[in-house]
Amino acid sequence: MSEPDAPVSADVVIVGGGHNGLTAAAYLARAGRSVVVLERLGRTGGAAVSEQAFAGVDARLSRYSYLVSLLPRTIIDDLGLDIRLARRRYSSYTPVPGDAEGLGLLVDRNDADATRASFADIGAAEDAEAYAKLGDDLGALAEALWPTVTEPLRRRSAVRTALARDDLWDEVFERPIGEAIERRFASDLVRGVVATDALIGTFAGLHDASLDQNRCLLYHVIGGGTGDWDVPIGGMGAVTDELARVAREAGARIITGAEVLSVTPDGEVRYRVGEHGVEQTISAEKILSGAAPEVLDRLLAAGGATPATGAAHPEGAQVKVNLLLSRLPRLKDAAVAPEAAFGGTFHINETATQLEAARAAAAEGRIPNPLPAEIYCHTLADPSILSLELAASGAYTLTVFGLHVPDRLASAAAGGSEAAHDELRDALQAAVLASLNSVLAEPIEPLLLTDADGRPCVETKTTRDIERALAMPGGNIFHGPLSWPFASDDEPLDTPAQRWGVATAHERILLCGSGARRGGAVSGLGGHNAAMAVLEELTIARATLSS
Structure with a gap:
């Protein structure tokens, strides 16, 4: 049953208590606005949470999202967030598929000579310099773009002028990124290492005319002005718990277990706390939606209103697998320590x-074989997510992100029956483990710890699982197609919401989630920019009144 003192009005109602909604709530409450956050789940955090995934096992995994790159220092400092991030020494390790000796490419940020030697070992010596040059070029790109993401949108032509590199602009913003990758690198393996940043979570090809892959690459390489992806100490839940703390201390009211049923353009939000709770209504000057654009449109339809975004149904393209191991597996390449190989992106x-x-196999409705994937080992940088006993035993977590597993596979299975979807999940899990085993010196299965019920500690999440758990349509982790972090030269930027990239078709409703311009990943940018738009509008209104 709903709380008896549930508010009936607020300056701002925020739909969704993920990291973006919490960021917006903290900024607005600190600015003196009355803020109510309505979160459907029983806890805040959305996809950025730490949870005990395995029964009776004291390990709190970053269950859905797990690394931080796009959270600006500006937001951390503005809100006084106590967040610690660990920088990883190794960028990546990539075994040569099918190599008899198990050779692999190890990119060590702290040892340029060792990295060059590793390129030579796999027969790609000529690509070592090109790889370093790409790093310099992407650094220039990050330097030009990163400071703008917490500012009103700049025009496309202004960003191009600021970059002052027509060659780099054409590679990233005008032509499919596959052309640049193939022009710069000769090795198929090195091309793939670079390409994954353009494809992860995005069902695109390197030469797609849509340039979806280019936008995906862009957001992967500009974070913090360096492109580094850091490990949050304490897990992802530590990040969102801190955002929730700051928001509450500033005066924001956060109601969990609150399912939003409808919203209207005049600021009315209808919701229910608990499955059998009484429906309630709250009115607001502004509604900020941290939900995916498609979900916002559904809520407006339920309130009898026209869509706010007209978003098409998005499609995620990944499978996520969490594992808890008794130790790290041995590699075929005896010259590389597992701690180094798993110390970056594997x-x-x-x-x-x-x-x-x-991608071609998945487009035809088949599970890719082998299934491309990349692995992160949180506990090498942060053993604090394990109990002292587990950490002392030598246990490690692995998180696997499988590429090119589009939601159409899960949709086809779910269209049959729940049992068919369970079979798909099992088949995807088997494909991921088989892909991993193909590059190891021993199978991964005997290393899996068991939970309190004697089951192996492995958890697999399809796009359908993610949609059900987190209300992300199509299991799309970005809430929809990524957008350029700037406005076109002829785009209207007349209102604060337009200037900050959070506008919808309804003046009182703004996007504050990953579906906003410059949204996606754990960044807080959607929440920050929506809050800035609300505060800018308030400043304009006060100036108008005083004049």
Whole structure:
């Protein structure tokens, strides 16, 4: 049953208590606005949570999202967030598929000579310099774009002028990124290492005319002005718990277990707390939606209103697998320590050729074989997510992100029956483990710890699982197609909401989630920019009154 003191009005109602909604709530409450956050789940955090995934096992995994790159220092400092991030020494390790000696490419940020030697070991010595040059070029791109993401949108031509690199602009913003990758690198493996940043979570090809892959690459390489992806100490839940703390201390009211049923353009939000709770209504000057644009349109339809975004149904393209191991597995390449290989991003079966073949297979409705994937080991940088006993035993977590597993596969299975979807999940899990085993010196299965019920500690999430758990349509982790972090030269930027990239078709409703311009990943940018638009509008209104 709903709380008896449930508010009936607020300056701002925020739909969704994920990291973006919490960011917006903290900024607005600190500015003196009355804020109510309505979160459907029983806890805040959305996809950025730490949870005990395995029964009776004291390990709190970053269950859905797990690394931080796009959360600006500006937001951390503005809100006084106590967040610690660990920088990883190794960028990546990529075994050569099918190599008899198990050779692999190890990119070590702290040892340029060792990295060059590793390129030479896999027969790609000529690509070492090109790889370093790409890093310099992407650094220039990050330097030009990163400071703008917490500012009103700049025009496309202004960003191009600021970059002052027509060659780089054409590669990233005008032509499919596959052309630049193929022009810069000769090795199929090195091409794949670079290409994964353009494809992860995006069902695109390297040469797609849509340039979806280019936008995906862009957001992967500009974070923090360096493109580094850091490990949050304490897990992802530590990040969103801190955002929730700051928002509450500033005066924001956060109601969990609150399912929003409808919204209207005049600021009315209808919701229910608990499955059998009484429906309630709250009115607001502004509604900020942290939900996916498609979900917002559904809520407006339920309130009898026209869509706010007209978003098409998005499609996610990944499978996520969490594992808890008794120790790290041995590698075929005896010259590389597992702690180094798993210390960055561990790429498996992700040559450019394999990536393109996997996409073609998935487009035909088949599970890719081998399934391209990349692995992250949180506990090498942060053992605090394990109990002292587990950490002392030598246990490690692995998180696997499988590419080119589009939601159409899950949709086809779900269209049959729940049992058919369970079979798909099992088949995807088997494909991921088989892909991993293909590059290891021993199978991964005997290393899996067991939970309190004697089951192996492995958890697999399809796009359908993610949609059900997090209300992300199509299991799309970005809430929809990514957008350029700037406005076109002829785009209207007349209102604060337009200038900050959070406008919808309804003046009182703004986007504040990953579906906003410059949204996607754990960044807080959607929440920050929506809050800035609300505060800018308030400033304009006060100036108008005073004049």
